[in-house]
Amino acid sequence: MKLSAGDKTLRSVIYALLALLGVATLYPFWNSLVLSFNLGSDTSLGGVTVWPRKFTLENYQIVFKEKHIFHAYLITILRTIGGTVLAMLFTSLFAYAMSKKGIVFKKFYTILAVVTMFFNGGLIPYFIVVYHLKLYDTFAFLLLHGMISVYNMIIFRTFFLALPDGLEESARIDGCGSFGVFFRVVLPVSGPVMATLSLFTAVFLWNDWFIPAVFISSQDLIPLQTLLVQIINAGTTASLLTNLNSHAQSLVANTITVKALQMATMMVATLPILMIYPFLQKYFVKGVLVGSLKE
Amino acid sequence: MKSETAAGDSVPSAGGGRRRRRPDITAAGLDVQTGTRRVSLWRRLAGQWEYQAMILPAIVFLLVFSYGPMWGILIAFQEYDLFRGFGASPWVGLAQFKMFVESPEFWEVMRNTFAISLLKLLVGFPAPIVLALMLNEVGGLFKRIVQTVTYIPHFMSWVVISGLAFSMMAVDGGAVNELLMWLHLIDEPVNWMSTPSYFWGVVVSLNVWKEIGFGSIVYLAAIVGIDPALYESASIDGASRFKQMTLITLPAIAPVMMIFLILGIGSILNAGYEDILVLTKNLTNGIMLPVANVIDTYVYQMGIQNQRFSYAAAAGLFKSVLSVTLLVVANGIARRFGRTSLW
Numbered sequence: 001m002k003l004s005a006g007d008k009t010l011r012s013v014i015y016a017l018l019a020l021l022g023v024a025t026l027y028p029f030w031n032s033l034v035l036s037f038n039l040g041s042d043t044s045l046g047g048v049t050v051w052p053r054k055f056t057l058e059n060y061q062i063v064f065k066e067k068h069i070f071h072a073y074l075i076t077i078l079r080t081i082g083g084t085v086l087a088m089l090f091t092s093l094f095a096y097a098m099s100k101k102g103i104v105f106k107k108f109y110t111i112l113a114v115v116t117m118f119f120n121g122g123l124i125p126y127f128i129v130v131y132h133l134k135l136y137d138t139f140a141f142l143l144l145h146g147m148i149s150v151y152n153m154i155i156f157r158t159f160f161l162a163l164p165d166g167l168e169e170s171a172r173i174d175g176c177g178s179f180g181v182f183f184r185v186v187l188p189v190s191g192p193v194m195a196t197l198s199l200f201t202a203v204f205l206w207n208d209w210f211i212p213a214v215f216i217s218s219q220d221l222i223p224l225q226t227l228l229v230q231i232i233n234a235g236t237t238a239s240l241l242t243n244l245n246s247h248a249q250s251l252v253a254n255t256i257t258v259k260a261l262q263m264a265t266m267m268v269a270t271l272p273i274l275m276i277y278p279f280l281q282k283y284f285v286k287g288v289l290v291g292s293l294k295e
Numbered sequence: 296m297k298s299e300t301a302a303g304d305s306v307p308s309a310g311g312g313r314r315r316r317r318p319d320i321t322a323a324g325l326d327v328q329t330g331t332r333r334v335s336l337w338r339r340l341a342g343q344w345e346y347q348a349m350i351l352p353a354i355v356f357l358l359v360f361s362y363g364p365m366w367g368i369l370i371a372f373q374e375y376d377l378f379r380g381f382g383a384s385p386w387v388g389l390a391q392f393k394m395f396v397e398s399p400e401f402w403e404v405m406r407n408t409f410a411i412s413l414l415k416l417l418v419g420f421p422a423p424i425v426l427a428l429m430l431n432e433v434g435g436l437f438k439r440i441v442q443t444v445t446y447i448p449h450f451m452s453w454v455v456i457s458g459l460a461f462s463m464m465a466v467d468g469g470a471v472n473e474l475l476m477w478l479h480l481i482d483e484p485v486n487w488m489s490t491p492s493y494f495w496g497v498v499v500s501l502n503v504w505k506e507i508g509f510g511s512i513v514y515l516a517a518i519v520g521i522d523p524a525l526y527e528s529a530s531i532d533g534a535s536r537f538k539q540m541t542l543i544t545l546p547a548i549a550p551v552m553m554i555f556l557i558l559g560i561g562s563i564l565n566a567g568y569e570d571i572l573v574l575t576k577n578l579t580n581g582i583m584l585p586v587a588n589v590i591d592t593y594v595y596q597m598g599i600q601n602q603r604f605s606y607a608a609a610a611g612l613f614k615s616v617l618s619v620t621l622l623v624v625a626n627g628i629a630r631r632f633g634r635t636s637l638w
Contacts, residue, residue: 007536014429015437021426022444025504028459029447031470035462046468094353097346104339109350116357121364122611123591124598128370129363131377148356178345207452210569213577214599228454232461233576259462266458273450281443 029274036060036267040260059264062256068219069227069265076223076269079142080205087147087201088194094148095156096182113150123214130215137217145211146204152197159193160186196283206273224269231265234258371609377602384605391609400593408589408614412566414499416559422503423510424552428540430511431518442515445508457573460501464488488574491586498570498587513555517548557629561622564614568592590614 030050035043039054047053063069097103098110120126127136135141163186171185187194209225216222340347371391373384395401426445430438448456464471464487472484487493521544529539568591575583578596588596590610598607 010537014432018429018441022441025444028463090352093349097349100346103346116361121368123594124604124608124611125364125367128367148353203450209454225452225454232458262458266455270455
């Protein structure tokens with residue numbers, strides 16, 4: 001198709017704008033990655049942009065040898081895995097049962113669930129409930145928070161309803177109970193929807209810093225993102241370094257700066273998501289469309 | 296008489312279409328479309344105990360963690376004491392609401408809430424649409440790369456975004472200042488992150504930067520559904536690409552735009568809190584508070600940081616009631632002027 005001069009101009013402008021947006025999105029991440037590999041004292045002289053000027057691994061050495069950071073990382077990993085498994089298990093079981101006909105009290109359950117999509121008590125009453133359940137400042141709460149998502153339940157249920165009726169029959173004839181059918185027949189064919197919803201849940205849990213900031217007070221229970229807030233907020237090297245344990249302190253030469261540590265910690269917190277991202281992008285996009293088609 | 300027979304008898308007809316089926320318990324213990332006689336509730340429950348067991352944990356969870364707090368809103372009408380508990384705390388009626396409305400921060404917080412979320416809507420709503428329209432004009436690998444790259448920030452936490460922002464907008468050698476100085480737009484570095492008058496701009500720009508790519512997905516999906524014949528006939532008629540964009544693509548995705556606009560207006564009191572908290576260093580950056588504190592962060596500050604639970608709960612409830620009102624109004628307006636409505 002031939003383009004007119006006007007169309008050509010429009011097209012070039014669009015290409016330029018999109019390229020600019022791409023660079024503006026990528027550069028901050030790239031620059032932070034570069035700074036995390038650059039000597040802190042050198043970074044503070046300025047001018048380090050797209051490639052490290054004085055390459056070093058010492059920022060990462062501190063990050064991995066510092067017990068708070070390492071511990072927080074562990075909490076994040078445990079919470080992400082444990083929380084995702086729990087949420088997927090109980091949400092899919094709920095959805096599976098709700099996809100069956102003739103469930104007693106089904107209407108009641110449905111209304112009960114849907115109401116929570118539109119109304120909630122807000123942060124403070126939630127805090128008080130959690131406090132009185134003695135879940136304040138516990139790892140268990142980090143796993144439980146947001147375990148049942150009604151929104152995800154509806155997506156699961158839609159998927160289960162679309163499964164062919166004959167699928168379960170042979171297992172029933174073999175004498176499987178409903179749990180047996182669910183785990184042996186239904187779950188194995190739920191790959192795509194399970195992958196999509198697990199990914200969204202896992203990303204939420206990995207990134208969540210606010211809930212731990214409100215509900216966790218012990219320093220050894222906070223996840224990495226919440227610790228990262230503290231590190232970013234730390235004004236000076238001195239105040240940050242006093243928080244480091246002695247082992248890490250002995251490693252600290254005067255080349256380390258707060259900024260260098262921030263960048264290294266930030267990368268450690270970000271890289272897992274960035275690394276799985278390209279492979280999983282299709283699931284992310286699918287998930288969004290599943291969600292918006294419902295509206 | 297005839298109709299009575301058809302509806303009330305139990306004579307099996309040849310076609311079987313109107314035949315009543317007897318209560319039929321399947322292997323799963325479910326009765327398939329029972330007739331007049333129902334299996335007793337207990338027998339049905341016993342037959343489907345496994346399904347009920349699958350539902351139970353979720354319902355208990357929702358009752359405790361969703362309905363518990365809903366009931367707990369009542370503390371907004373109390374002078375709640377965490378250690379005395381709900382039962383022993385005194386009731387104070389609307390005193391907490393009165394105190395909130397009369398507090399020196401009230402108008403400041405309301406202004407910030409409306410200003411920040413209106414700005415977010417004003418810029419953040421059209422931005423993904425413009426991106427989707429632009430992406431629709433390019434194709435192939437370039438389009439995919441731009442999409443892939445612009446989705447990334449959506450999956451990053453606000454903590455990481457704030458870390459990037461503090462680094463990029465730093466006074467000493469931050470990329471933004473360097474670039475603007477190189478372009479001679481400013482003469483000396485600007486302290487973007489600690490100047491109150493820039494705060495709204497910074498928050499809104501970061502939000503657009505973070506969500507523009509991801510927000511464009513739904514619009515791109517809507518664009519895919521447009522009949523290509525429309526473009527063909529338009530280009531035969533000599534319409535430029537820009538004309539096609541504004542006269543075919545834009546009207547075609549208007550319903551999707553309308554839904555997102557209504558949702559946006561309905562949540563106008565959700566100015567966001569994560570972004571504001573991380574950008575004000577958990578509200579400790581005092582000079583920024585007068586322009587940064589919105590209802591949600593105020594609830595956090597008063598309730599969690601200062602432990603004034605009842606007062607904060609009242610402020611939160613005030614916001615919820617106002618939100619619902621706004622959503623109903625927005626939907627009413629949309630229904631009056633167009634076909635789109637949320638319900």
